[in-house]
Amino acid sequence: MATPLLEARALVKAFELGGEVVRAVDGVSMRIERGEFVAIMGASGSGKSTFMNMIGCLDTPTSGQLLIDGIDVATLTGDDLAAIRNRKIGFVFQQFNLLARTSAVDNVAVPLIYAGVGTSERRALATAQLIELGLGDRLQNSPAKLSGGQQQRVAIARALVTGPLMLLADEPTGALDSKTSQDIMGIFQDLNERGITVIVVTHEADIAAYAKRRVLFSDGHIVEDAMVAQRRGEGS
């Protein structure tokens, strides 16, 4: 059996809040194989975002084990984690998180800076990625001159530009209208069909419906984990 892309073993994240210990993620174990399209669902406070942050190497578990591509992240240094975030994971956020007053191309090129790619190569890769996402005519636009859907496409281009193994999207359609949301989810499906593992955190059932597998969080535990029939998007 091949190494799973991601394996969580009894993962716990505990916070101290007003003298009380809150276990946002309380002993979660799960495996995600290459090529999966997973929707992580749950009400707010269910621990789904905390879980997502841990598998994205943005947050460290209080206890338990997390293996990414077979590597135990607990053994990694800060720079190693930065390299994993840079090369193996692409993040997509609810609020897009693009740099203001910075062109689409330069926004997409940011991860390449940290990958040590030279200036001209950065531009070429970022431009190609934007063209692929249908933004070839918006290369020099700053975020303020782009619609929400276009901004999220720029953000997806940025997530993809280093050629990651998986895409982590936290409420990627939370700030978009339903039509644009369908487009974005369609893009995720296309990417998934091309072999990229996609993990989407959402609280909306109709967004989760685009995924192949649905994992439901409640009070820090997984209460449901099932393969589901995939709804087709109307993306690119």
Next chain:
Amino acid sequence: MRALSATLASWGVNIRIALIALRTNLLRSSLTTLGVMIGVMAVILAVAVGAGAKVTVEQSISALGSNMAIVFPVPENDGGRRTNERGRLTERDARALERQVYGVRAISPQLRSTVQIVVTGRNATTSNIGVTPGYSIVTNILTQSGRFISDADVRTAARVMVLGPTVAKKLFGEFDPIGETVRLNQIPFTVIGVLESKGSSFGQDNDDLALVPLSTARARISTSTALGPDDLQALFIGFEDGVSLTAAKREMIAVLKDRNRVQPGEINPFTIRTTEEFMQESSRVTGVFQMVLVAIASISLLVGGIGIMNIMLVSVTERTREIGLRMALGARRSDIRNQFLVEAAVLCMIGGAMGLAAAAGIAALFTAYADFAAPIGFGVSVGSIIFSAVIGLVFGSYPAIRASRLSPIEALRSE
């Protein structure tokens, strides 16, 4: 090679990021830069003014005469031992020194007093010096018109006078005073020459004086009853070029000690100062002056640096979310730290360059309007820019390190 070019490229990127960030908060950046600019300007000007003062002092001293010793009939103030004994210096001492000390070019024995010189309708209060022709040689001064006091004038105690340009102008305006008669203590003197101008030294007008023959001063002007018939108030001795003033001073002390029969342990009844000593003392004084100036100016640079630190802390706080994002996209802690260090350094270097330009402008104004050279050297220019960058790195390091230590997820969540 690839690693190096990648490093250079990432610095280039950091500089671009810094410029974007600084442009975003243009007013704030400008005000912060202003602090550094004023600090750098103050330090550069302090260095330049100090250097200028040194040059001015050296010029003032060489205006007195280049290789010269001055003997005063004032008991030496030796290490706090004070004495009420009167000093002694006579014309015979002067002649003995001229004969016995190696390398003497000329001597200028002097009697000094403050007098009022009168012509019809005008008068001038000035310092009157009784001199011999040696004065012209020792102090390296010539007349711009007429002639200097001659040996014959001294021998005959002639009632002749050579005026300094300031006095000449006060009494006669633009009119040529040669051959005119002036009165001093009711005694008529004939003006035989006007000295060339020697400017001013230490804020004192070197041209405000009137010279008469030494013998005339002794017989007719000097009112001090304390003076013996042979006494002098000062003796200037000019030495040949290349003569060691230290050695000459030693010889002079030996001659004068012998003549005055100074016993071992007794205080010398005379004081000798050389131009070399003036130079050393004044360079010590101007050195201290320059250090004090630079120290004061450094305080403003320190304040500027604190301003940098303050604004960088604000910038880090404001951009916490951006820091989190960059970390999510793969920035290492060192990348974040470098980004903010570069931003602080760029901010300071802009301030430093502006400060340098402002200092150069003010120095040019000094030179143009105050006739005071405040030279800004190439080393100071380059040094100030580098120093500004260092200020940025020093004061920017705490905010930068703070930024790099943020937790990625907390930074990303912040508003």
